[in-house]
Amino acid sequence: xxxxxxxxxxxxxxxxxxxxxxxxxxxxxxxxxxxxxxxxxxxxxxxxxxxxxxxxxxxxxxxxxxxxxxxxxxxxxxxxxxxxxxxxxxxxxxxxxxxxxxxxxxxxxxxxxxxxxxxxxxxxxxxxxxxxxxxxxxxxxxxxxxxxxxxxxxxxxxxxxxxxxxxxxxxxxxxxxxxxxxxxxxxxxxxxxxxxxxxxxxxxxxxxxxxxxxxxxxxxxxxxxxxxxxxxxxxxxxxxxxxxxxxxxxxxxxxxxxxxxxxxxxxxxxxxxxxxxxxxxxxxxxxxxxxxxxxxxxxxxxxxxxxxxxxxxxxxxxxxxxxxxxxxxxxxxxxxxxxxxxxxxxxxxxxxxxxxxxxxxxx
Amino acid sequence: xxxxxxxxxxxxxxxxxxxxxxxxxxxxxxxxxxxxxxxxxxxxxxxxxxxxxxxxxxxxxxxxxxxxxxxxxxxxxxxxxxxxxxxxxxxxxxxxxxxxxxxxxxxxxxxxxxxxxxxxxxxxxxxxxxxxxxxxxxxxxxxxxxxxxxxxxxxxxxxxxxxxxxxxxxxxxxxxxxxxxxxxxxxxxxxxxxxxxxxxxxxxxxxxxxxxxxxxxxxxxxxxxxxxxxxxxxxxxxxxxxxxxxxxxxxxxxxxxxxxxxxxxxxxxxxxxxxxxxxxxxxxxxxxxxxxxxxxxxxxxxxxxxxxxxxxxxxxxxxxxxxxxxxxxxxxxxxxxxxxxxxxxxxxxxxxxxxxxxxxxxxxxxxxxxxxxxxxxxxxxxxxxxxxxxxxxxxxxxxxxxxxxxxxxxxxxxxxxxxxxxxxxx
Numbered sequence: 001x002x003x004x005x006x007x008x009x010x011x012x013x014x015x016x017x018x019x020x021x022x023x024x025x026x027x028x029x030x031x032x033x034x035x036x037x038x039x040x041x042x043x044x045x046x047x048x049x050x051x052x053x054x055x056x057x058x059x060x061x062x063x064x065x066x067x068x069x070x071x072x073x074x075x076x077x078x079x080x081x082x083x084x085x086x087x088x089x090x091x092x093x094x095x096x097x098x099x100x101x102x103x104x105x106x107x108x109x110x111x112x113x114x115x116x117x118x119x120x121x122x123x124x125x126x127x128x129x130x131x132x133x134x135x136x137x138x139x140x141x142x143x144x145x146x147x148x149x150x151x152x153x154x155x156x157x158x159x160x161x162x163x164x165x166x167x168x169x170x171x172x173x174x175x176x177x178x179x180x181x182x183x184x185x186x187x188x189x190x191x192x193x194x195x196x197x198x199x200x201x202x203x204x205x206x207x208x209x210x211x212x213x214x215x216x217x218x219x220x221x222x223x224x225x226x227x228x229x230x231x232x233x234x235x236x237x238x239x240x241x242x243x244x245x246x247x248x249x250x251x252x253x254x255x256x257x258x259x260x261x262x263x264x265x266x267x268x269x270x271x272x273x274x275x276x277x278x279x280x281x282x283x284x285x286x287x288x289x290x291x292x293x294x295x296x297x298x299x300x301x302x303x304x305x306x307x308x309x310x311x312x313x314x315x316x317x318x319x320x321x322x323x324x325x326x327x328x329x330x331x332x333x334x335x336x337x338x339x340x341x342x343x344x345x346x347x348x349x350x351x352x353x354x355x356x357x358x359x360x361x362x363x
Numbered sequence: 364x365x366x367x368x369x370x371x372x373x374x375x376x377x378x379x380x381x382x383x384x385x386x387x388x389x390x391x392x393x394x395x396x397x398x399x400x401x402x403x404x405x406x407x408x409x410x411x412x413x414x415x416x417x418x419x420x421x422x423x424x425x426x427x428x429x430x431x432x433x434x435x436x437x438x439x440x441x442x443x444x445x446x447x448x449x450x451x452x453x454x455x456x457x458x459x460x461x462x463x464x465x466x467x468x469x470x471x472x473x474x475x476x477x478x479x480x481x482x483x484x485x486x487x488x489x490x491x492x493x494x495x496x497x498x499x500x501x502x503x504x505x506x507x508x509x510x511x512x513x514x515x516x517x518x519x520x521x522x523x524x525x526x527x528x529x530x531x532x533x534x535x536x537x538x539x540x541x542x543x544x545x546x547x548x549x550x551x552x553x554x555x556x557x558x559x560x561x562x563x564x565x566x567x568x569x570x571x572x573x574x575x576x577x578x579x580x581x582x583x584x585x586x587x588x589x590x591x592x593x594x595x596x597x598x599x600x601x602x603x604x605x606x607x608x609x610x611x612x613x614x615x616x617x618x619x620x621x622x623x624x625x626x627x628x629x630x631x632x633x634x635x636x637x638x639x640x641x642x643x644x645x646x647x648x649x650x651x652x653x654x655x656x657x658x659x660x661x662x663x664x665x666x667x668x669x670x671x672x673x674x675x676x677x678x679x680x681x682x683x684x685x686x687x688x689x690x691x692x693x694x695x696x697x698x699x700x701x702x703x704x705x706x707x708x709x710x711x712x713x714x715x716x717x718x719x720x721x722x723x724x725x726x727x728x729x730x731x732x733x734x735x736x737x738x739x740x741x742x743x744x745x746x747x748x749x750x751x752x753x754x755x756x757x758x759x760x761x762x763x764x765x766x767x768x769x770x771x772x773x774x775x776x777x778x779x780x781x782x783x784x785x786x787x788x789x
Contacts, residue, residue: 187686
């Protein structure tokens, strides 16, 4: 808008006002520079060093080592796992199935400058392949975080939409319901993680195991947090419980901006509720939905507290891996590099969203 | 008028500054009744030294989390905390952040304490922390159940423990307690698992992961065998969730009367004996079982905590005085009697009041004296990573993600890369 005004030749008064505006904005710029740009720059800088955390005054700073930290975090290799050979050098079979070398030992036996550990193993066209990484736990953390983000945000959106549509209808006690809905969101994540940890205890001291045994669904307690296959789903469940209200609240705000006349007109035209939802509600709700999705996705990608409280070092999210590198391994460089990678991942998601959902429309 | 005004401000500032300088903050643990004990001790110090305020900051239960918190204070060179409670494995790593207590009168009292711990806390001739209490892994067992199922005494080998636990568990479950388990211990992926697994391995003639002379020995048949045995407990005599257990999880289960055996530190003794618990008077402690190999003998991991004075403290003199007070004969006696926390001062093991409160201090004196140290000194400053690699490998075996043979072979390679040490046999 400012550009258009200038093109027409702004008056002295307008230029004066512009200058004032710049001066007024200066404090904000300074604050952003201090609280956002400086730390970000500092992290990027230290990601190129081998700095140690709390190493004492003499060893401050560390040395510049270029992209070594990034290479260590991101080096991947895809290899075909060879079949195990018997004493005569013939490939071994068991029950007609080929017997392969142990993928992790095979990777470590390779003559590569970096030691690789297995991230995943899969069979394809009669061959067995292993995906190795020099920081297998980081790659797994990235994958886990992505799975966590996609599934929790998807569930939260659907459930949030259902709750929002319900609460937008007029009924007795709607105010109370709206307030009650927000309770999970109001609880501090560390506290809710602990609550769920107790409820999901691996013995009947935990609510779920007690309940499920009582109604006869299971005859043995399930170790929710200790079973690898249930670890990420358990996180998703807690996160959905906690953040669906937030989603619902944002969508509720969006719903209240849709004029009721549209629905009345549609009803007169004979559109059924499903049609009304897809033709009126959803299109008009898209900008709100986009904002809500961006918020939640970026939030979920940097999930830390849930994983840290419940799993510690048993399973990492991207952020808790960065924390582990900083605190336990005291490796500032690696931790910074991991943080920069998290930043890039989140940034990519943000751009994709903005493109895909057309938030940046000029209208 | 103006002069008077500035004079007043100056006076206020001085008084305020002096008052602030008379505050000492102690970062202490809160496992079991630790926090109550140190708060009471702080109160006693304040009564004896009017004008001094001793604050107690409670810190996370898991040692790894606590270290994380401390490191953040050290990185910021914060004077917020004056006295730190530090683990027996940290002195080598954290030495630069502590003052030399010999400069603050520790020389007079240091001879009272166990030599091995003083040596552990001495880095380059500097005493960086005063021993506070020592720890060693113990086997807790239910005397009533052992008698009921016809066992003469606690198990002497891990195999015996496995069989006894299974028998008692089957019997108790048949009798109606479906929540009963044979054996609970620390199986989460954290420092506590390093302690438990080191005990298994050392008791089975499998070495000490990395020997004090810098040889990696963890990949040997004895170690593999005993880790496989431990993995077989998960889901049979120990709950599947034991791979998420820390000290307090095990204690709460044992204390509720839902386990026959428990591996834990001495602190759980006085809590279990408190009147009103389900097991008060029904349990005892013994050395941990030995491995079933020739020469196998019980091993207990050396634990314990020390008090160090921050190099960034505003008043190291007063802080050192508080630290030495907390670690003194009288205070350690109170902690031994009320909290069954093992003293680091030998005569206390013969004190009648201490022995009455914790009879096993006398009987198990040898266990505490001969406890096996984790390889923290030889691997400093990389111990945290070494330990993390070790417990992650063991945890993988416990959860069934990897077999013991492969896990130990990979661990050996990792340790070599981390430390550069040669490999060998224990």
